[in-house]
Amino acid sequence: MHVDPFDSYRAGNSLIHELDPRPKLLFTLAFIISTTLLPDGAWLSLALAFMTVLGISLIARLPLGYAIKRSLLALPFTLAALTVIFVVPGQPLLTMSIGPWTLRPTDAGLIRFASIVSRSLISVQMAILLTATTPFPDLLHAMRHIHVPRSLVAIISFMLRYLFVLVDEALRLLRARSARSAGERPTRGILWQAQIAGHMAGQLFVRSFERSDRIYDAMLARGYTGYLYTLHTHIIQRRDWLAAAGAVIILSVIQLAAHLP
Amino acid sequence: MPVYHPRPSSAALPPLTEARHTPVIEVSHLHFSYADGHKALHDITFSIHAGEKVALVGPNGAGKSTLMLHLNGILGGDDHVRVYDLPTIKANLPRIRALVGLVFQNPDDQLFSPTVLEDVAFGPLHMGLPEADVRQRVQAALAQVGMSAYAQRLSHHLSVGEKKRITIATVLSMQPELLALDEPSAGLDPRARRQLIELLRQLPQTMLISTHDLLMVGELCPRALIIDTGRLVADGNTAEILSDAQLLHSHGLELPHIPATLRFPGPVTVSGSS
Numbered sequence: 001m002h003v004d005p006f007d008s009y010r011a012g013n014s015l016i017h018e019l020d021p022r023p024k025l026l027f028t029l030a031f032i033i034s035t036t037l038l039p040d041g042a043w044l045s046l047a048l049a050f051m052t053v054l055g056i057s058l059i060a061r062l063p064l065g066y067a068i069k070r071s072l073l074a075l076p077f078t079l080a081a082l083t084v085i086f087v088v089p090g091q092p093l094l095t096m097s098i099g100p101w102t103l104r105p106t107d108a109g110l111i112r113f114a115s116i117v118s119r120s121l122i123s124v125q126m127a128i129l130l131t132a133t134t135p136f137p138d139l140l141h142a143m144r145h146i147h148v149p150r151s152l153v154a155i156i157s158f159m160l161r162y163l164f165v166l167v168d169e170a171l172r173l174l175r176a177r178s179a180r181s182a183g184e185r186p187t188r189g190i191l192w193q194a195q196i197a198g199h200m201a202g203q204l205f206v207r208s209f210e211r212s213d214r215i216y217d218a219m220l221a222r223g224y225t226g227y228l229y230t231l232h233t234h235i236i237q238r239r240d241w242l243a244a245a246g247a248v249i250i251l252s253v254i255q256l257a258a259h260l261p
Numbered sequence: 262m263p264v265y266h267p268r269p270s271s272a273a274l275p276p277l278t279e280a281r282h283t284p285v286i287e288v289s290h291l292h293f294s295y296a297d298g299h300k301a302l303h304d305i306t307f308s309i310h311a312g313e314k315v316a317l318v319g320p321n322g323a324g325k326s327t328l329m330l331h332l333n334g335i336l337g338g339d340d341h342v343r344v345y346d347l348p349t350i351k352a353n354l355p356r357i358r359a360l361v362g363l364v365f366q367n368p369d370d371q372l373f374s375p376t377v378l379e380d381v382a383f384g385p386l387h388m389g390l391p392e393a394d395v396r397q398r399v400q401a402a403l404a405q406v407g408m409s410a411y412a413q414r415l416s417h418h419l420s421v422g423e424k425k426r427i428t429i430a431t432v433l434s435m436q437p438e439l440l441a442l443d444e445p446s447a448g449l450d451p452r453a454r455r456q457l458i459e460l461l462r463q464l465p466q467t468m469l470i471s472t473h474d475l476l477m478v479g480e481l482c483p484r485a486l487i488i489d490t491g492r493l494v495a496d497g498n499t500a501e502i503l504s505d506a507q508l509l510h511s512h513g514l515e516l517p518h519i520p521a522t523l524r525f526p527g528p529v530t531v532s533g534s535s
Binding site: 225230 | 333359362383384386395396431
């Protein structure tokens with residue numbers, strides 16, 4: 001039983017795939033920071049940032065819509081910004097009455113909302129491109145090289161390894177539950193269902209806790225003393241420097257386009 | 262796995278100077294109770310010499326896994342367990358853990374790194390070996406279990422049989438003297454079980470195999486230990502132990518047999534074909 005909805009790596013041999021993971025990770029972080037710092041209504045910069053996403057998809061030989069489609073997953077979260085349409089002061093566009101409330105969407109509010117949604121989606125798209133073109137273990141390695149704290153990287157690494165095991169375990173529990181509910185509709189009310197769900201969450205926690213003990217034993221058995229060591233697998237090459245230089249130029253152009261009058 | 266490039270201080274382990282006639286493992290009067298007061302091991306005494314392949318059989322909950330965890334000092338930690346005459350005290354643990362390769366029952370507990378390569382490299386890296394040696398040992402260990410093509414694979418994509426072979430490679434890369442395997446054939450289909458038995462037969466290491474698979478014991482291990490409720494109840498020739506149905510039965514074991522109703526006089530024909 002294998003569940004791989006989290007495996008986002010798309011194997012390939014393009015230039016983007018073969019770049020060292022460190023400049024890729026740094027560029028993605030810089031791109032996200034640059035994009036989120038763009039002022040409201042900087043449409044030219046947003047368009048340039050979006051074209052960067054499309055350009056990288058092209059070079060990586062990914063389907064053009066790949067990142068766009070997957071980024072839609074983040075759309076519900078951007079809806080949290082819906083209120084800015086009504087609270088940012090500006091020219092009211094129309095007046096709506098819902099019961100005792102009166103809503104006046106403003107032009108400035110609408111611009112801010114559209115900017116927030118585009119900034120979030122473009123940032124998420126670049127992160128999606130990074131994980132689609134870089135194997136996860138390489139990303140972990142890159143994180144350590146740019147001095148992300150060791151324990152944090154270890155936690156992410158164990159999460160990656162055991163997420164699948166946990167999901168499989170949860171699926172087995174669910175299956176065992178439906179096998180015993182004998183086709184009966186769960187008519188016994190929400191409290192009863194909540195109780196069952198609570199038991200299952202508890203089971204999962206206890207099992208994970210016991211598993212973590214066994215994993216720790218297995219690490220000790222192979223000489224673990226509190227430090228994690230890994231092989232050197234990456235060497236920065238000329239093309240990595242060239243790509244990094246290109247990235248700096250792209251980010252500068254995007255920021256200039258936003259701030260020049 | 263995260264990077265940590267500076268080498269550990271325990272650098273190269275000094276070679277064993279002890280004469281090779283001392284037992285690989287010597288367990289004497291070992292008692293062990295868990296923190297909740299449950300007494301898991303009572304007065305266990307046995308030793309294993311270089312080159313032996315010994316089976317450790319007993320019912321569930323007999324203390325087999327607890328005993329295995331004592332062999333490289335994960336539990337216990339005193340001179341009741343000696344590895345090449347080294348007591349399993351803290352100062353000796355790096356040496357002992359390189360000498361005793363423990364293969365856990367559940368491969369998902371033992372394969373904790375994202376890729377197979379990193380898992381097989383974990384032991385040698387933590388022994389403080391230089392990178393070139395680590396890579397060479399990883400290659401050799403994967404080749405020994407016939408999994409060379411799997412170095413870059415992610416562990417969670419492998420079948421149980423494949424995972425099992427990789428777990429053996431993760432300790433072979435440490436070049437241990439003793440392999441302690443906990444239920445190696447549990448959960449394997451007949452073909453994977455057969456491949457595993459052939460693999461264990463070919464490996465030159467001294468072995469202690471904890472199992473219920475008495476047929477595998479008969480094939481692999483000339484000597485068997487029976488453990489029940491934390492006590493060692495038999496230690497001897499496997500053929501004698503396996504032919505003593507009374508002894509096996511009284512400790513919750515039995516040799517598999519084919520029921521008479523399944524013994525067909527001739528080749529089986531499937532109704533409808535021909």
